[in-house]
Amino acid sequence: MAVETAMKGARKARPRKTVPMIDWLTRWSFMMPAIVILLAVLAYPILYTLEISFSSLDLGSFTANEWVGWENYGDVLKDRGFWNAMKVTGIYLAWAMPIQMILGFGIAYLINAEWKGRGVVRALFLIPMVVAPVVAGGIWRMMLDPLWGLVNYLLGLLGLGNPDWLGNPTLAMATLVIIDTWRWTPFVVLIATAALMALPKDVFEAADIDGANWWTKLWSITVPLLVPIIAATFVVRWLGAVKMFDIALAATRGGPGDATNVINLYIYEQAFRSLRFAESAAMAVIVLVMTMMLTGLFLIGTRKLEDNY
Amino acid sequence: MKIRIHELLAGAALAGALSFGLSAHAEGLGTPDDPVEIHMLANEAFANQWQQNMVPEFNKAYPNIKVVIDGVPYSELLAKSLLDATGPDPRYDILIADDPWVPQLAEAGVLLDLKGDEVAGWTADDYEWDDFYAAPLAASEWKDVQYGVPLRSNLLLMFVNKSIYEAADLPAPTPELTWEDYLEQAPKLVMDRDGNGQADTWAIDTYFTRDALTPTIWQTIMNSNGGKLLTDDGKAAFNDETGVEALKTHIKLLDFAPPGAVSHGFNESLQAFRQGQTATMFMWGSVFKGTAVSPETTTLTPDEVGIQIMPVGSKTGGAHRGIWSGTINNKSENRQAAWALLEWLSSKEGEQWHANTLGVFPARKSTLDSTPDSEWMAPVFVALKNGYSVAGEGGMWRPRTPKSDAVQQVLADEVARAIAGQITPEEALDTAADRVNDVLN
Incomplete structure (x- = not known):
């Protein structure tokens, strides 16, 4: 206590020095290239999107030529396609995120034991992640086609019928979730494996001495220790999943009907096919704000979980 | 034979004017020492075919015009065309536009009138506009102005x-x-x-x-x-x-x-x-x-x-109807060379070469009335003639x-x-x- 008081006193007693101007300039000059690059690649596109979302865009000059206030936002909020795309995205996220998290951490837990060839299996897990999403979507589209696809051929051998994966609205959504899960679960597995390997061994040794069984160790030690990692992985995957559109574009093209028309695909179509750039910018801003708000909520939740465990 | 002074002067003036005209013409179409390079933006589905096969054939007629063709996926082609053409320093002299795009490009004010005085001055006398079927030619017309020529008809x-x-x-x-x-x-x-x-x-x-x-x-x-x-x-x-x-x-x-x-x-x-x-x-x-x-x-x-x-x-x-038309950016500095390519490819001779060598569908009556080199094209020509009529x-x-x-x-x-x-x-x-x-x- 006495030492703490003395240290506080010493801190207070330290004379405040004014930073010389030359030092201040030097510091900022080092930071300036990074700031300029950051502004150019991050702030400018966002600000430009914001600007055209409040304007009508002149396709002749590709510039915002007239301030229209909230008109584009009003049009977007009245657009049935926009709300359908938001709903489709919500359904996709509600299925894909939990499946990927549970599968990812589950697989990591199962392959965490020491066994020969574990390194090779981990390396193989990387393959779906490095396949370009458009290629992955196209290959899955071929494999799932009821006429030529391998999947239905195998199902047929087992007498499981000939499901129309891409033509039935419910199955098409399932297809999207399956492809996205195939692609991104390995990412979760890799993070979870690293986290599992970093868990303190002495805690498990103590549990063994106390006679804890497999389930007790999982539920009372592993899961609580992994909660911060699970939460952080969830946020990272959430930010990736909410932007997904390439797989939908290649595999289902948003169909049948508009059953898999996720919001980013819808925005892309409105911008680059319908050339409605101003309305698309308004949609992008709405999605950005909603994503930021939800991400903020998830981060608060993550912090609370970290505090609780 | 006496030659008067004023006749001599008039002759010299005429010779000067002619040489100036020829020089201007040569500059627009390039010279061996100073070739012209033109850029074309096209659908990736056929850009490479054109670069590999059509450009060498074109260069037999116009050796001083270098043609660079960039291919872009169909879904991005219109947006890319508009972005480039409306920029302050467009890269592309020629834009290949799908059937419904010409009104949009024309309204953006980026296309050259191909029947206007400037292009008419560069167009060969035997280039017959009336030889095109009306339906494919109309694909690149907007508000009574002809902005393009049919290059790949479908x-x-x-x-x-x-x-x-x-x-x-x-x-x-x-x-x-x-x-x-x-x-x-x-x-x-x-x-x-x-x-x-x-x-x-x-x-x-x-x-x-x-x-x-x-x-x-x-x-x-x-x-x-x-x-x-x-x-x-x-x-x-x-x-x-x-x-x-x-x-x-x-x-x-x-x-x-x-x-x-x-x-x-x-x-x-x-x-x-x-x-x-x-x-x-x-x-x-x-x-x-x-x-x-x-x-x-x-x-x-x-x-x-x-x-x-x-x-x-x-x-x-x-x-x-689905026609790919060739159009020219009116801001292009190589408009004459760009037209030379479009004119050659859509001319009677160019179109017949295009159809017979690359199997591309023609839009000219003279080509469709001719006997194609390949036997398989004969029923296609019949279907196209019927198709142009009913589409129109x-x-x-x-x-x-x-x-x-x-x-x-x-x-x-x-x-x-x-x-x-x-x-x-x-x-x-x-x-x-x-x-x-x-x-x-």
């Missing part, structure tokens, strides 16, 4: 596998085939030919998936029954009984299509037909060579593949408006919802009409 046509019709004991279709005949025959074309108790041959495959080109099938049926996409004052006109019945017909085709056809588009229907699994296909005529002739891409032979206009409705047969008669093309792509996307959305069974054809077309009117307003 039509939505009906492909027929004659072997399957024979196996079904049905007569091979003719251009007189009506929709009633077609739908009556369709159930008989769904067959189990290998006898395993399951159908392995179907009547039709075409665009059913959510795609901007899927509504062209419905629209062609509607047009051949006298329906229209838009009124003369630019309002939606398709949500009437004719439009609804046409959409019902399009949806009914699914009953005779392979399993999973609701998600089929260009690639899948092409694959099914080329593998001999479907008796007919409504598809762009340009795929004929790969479908009937080239053994590396098809199991079929020219003898067993027929090509003709789509079935006849209450008014006319059907053939939806029925207004069978995508909407002619600067907002064409937005309208087409609306139609794609709503037609796809009806085909997927999410809403009724009536609801789909009413919703589409409201949205189209919003877009056009």
